[in-house]
Amino acid sequence: MRNKDCRGHLWWHGRFRGCGYRITLAREAILEVLSRANQHLSAEDIYIKVHPMYPNIGLTTVYRTLDVLVDLGLVFKFDFGDKRARYELAEGPKGAHHHHHLICTNCKRVIDYTDFIDEEVELLNQTEKGLSKKYNFMITNHLIQFYGLCDKCNNKK
Amino acid sequence: MRNKDCRGHLWWHGRFRGCGYRITLAREAILEVLSRANQHLSAEDIYIKVHPMYPNIGLTTVYRTLDVLVDLGLVFKFDFGDKRARYELAEGPKGAHHHHHLICTNCKRVIDYTDFIDEEVELLNQTEKGLSKKYNFMITNHLIQFYGLCDKCNNKK
DNA sequence: ATTATAATGAAAATGGTTGTCATTAACAAT
DNA sequence: ATTGTTAATGACAACCATTTTCATTATAAT
Known part of the structure; x- marks a missing residue:
């Protein structure tokens, strides 16, 4: 069940709408995980954290959502030298x-x-x-x- | 034919020997390419540059040699956001x-x-x-x- | 020269990430 | 509220840089 009270209130909604992106359950869930986590998560980490609550959100969507978030500057993408990329909510410098x-x-x-x-x-x-x-x-x-x-x-x- | 005159004279030979690494034709060739190149080469770039002179040096060896060189601190490995890693001779800060x-x-x-x-x-x-x-x-x-x-x-x- | 073992090449495997495509959902217009 | 347009999604296949495997070769200490 979508939380209607939050509709339009969350800080990032405007940013999304302004760029023609739609606000979806998957995106809300992934951003939620990112904002709770205080450490560099990989795409799979995020997938695993999102899964119990929303089992129908696939890994592909996680990747795509992260791409969008990075593109919007809401999330940073890091390479720490192991294979997988890590993602972290951008709070800006x-x-x-x-x-x-x-x-x-x-x-x-x-x-x-x-x-x-x-x-x-x-x-x-x-x-x-x-x-x-x-x-x-x-x-x-x-x-x-x-x-x-x-x-x-x-x-x- | 190995260039015998250089044996032991090149700056990096000592570093190699000290760590138990052997000095091989492939390693000399790859370091040579890296020191000529003045720009971030990918493993494949290096392979292609080495190939005409030494057609029997494989891509696998290039990767393995680069690992060693990075490990020794002789070479830096970069990620510029495209998929492939780039390598560059380290001159130190x-x-x-x-x-x-x-x-x-x-x-x-x-x-x-x-x-x-x-x-x-x-x-x-x-x-x-x-x-x-x-x-x-x-x-x-x-x-x-x-x-x-x-x-x-x-x-x- | 002999020997121990590091290094190599070829080919197969790996695994994170992307592409495909039919289906579903968001939301603007009605 | 309903509809229509189109972005977003999920399942799965494909991609491709990098690693692993393993039998063979080359290095360098003896």
Whole structure:
């Protein structure tokens, strides 16, 4: 049963409508999962989380929905070096949950960090402005990741 | 015929031997291609460039060699959003050719930029130090990419 | 030269992601 | 509320970069 009270109230509905996308149960469910999850989910992770409540939402739809969400800038898509792509709700660089990643190249563990974010973002803004002008490039997003060995993997070697 | 004069003279031989890797014709050829190429090659690109001279080096070997090179830190592996991975000789953050990437999310064009690198690298070094200490993480590399629309794609829309 | 074992090539397998197409659902117009 | 247009969906097949397998070959320590 659709929650009618939410119709038109959810922050992302306008964004959807404005671009000619329809608001569907699948999309609501997937966005719901993404906003509850606080960690980088793969398409399959999302599929599995959505399945118990909505068993008729297929993996294909999850992929398609994620494509749309990424396209709209509502979701970020990451590659952490294992095969599968990971998805994460975008709060925007100014958003409260904005963070960068620290990735262990050995065990693929991912640490989100928010330290130093302010300084980084300030510099990035300057850089973005400079690059935009020089290359006539409309920058919409950035990716910063540090790679290395986490404490556990470092001790093993 | 192996070039005997180079045996032991090339900068990377020691690195290889030290880790128990053998020095083979295939590896020399692939590194040669990588050091000539000044742009992000895919595994297949490399295979094709190596093939005329050494037709018996297979794509599988290219993949395996690249894995080794990435593991040794001699080569960086990138994901620009099209399906295939790209490889590039690592000169290290202090290296002369160090650059970051500006990626068009529409046409997948990649622009290397070296502007602002100095300021960025300085901040990154500080950040790395802080992160290393806080998370007891041994940082070996970083990735910075800006995403957006290049001039051509921006005008079209 | 001999030997242990790392590296290789060819072919098959893998597996995340995309394409196809008939069916269903959203929603604007009535 | 009903209808008509068209976007969205699900099931399944196809795709294709990358890995695995395994028998063979080449490297380099002895």
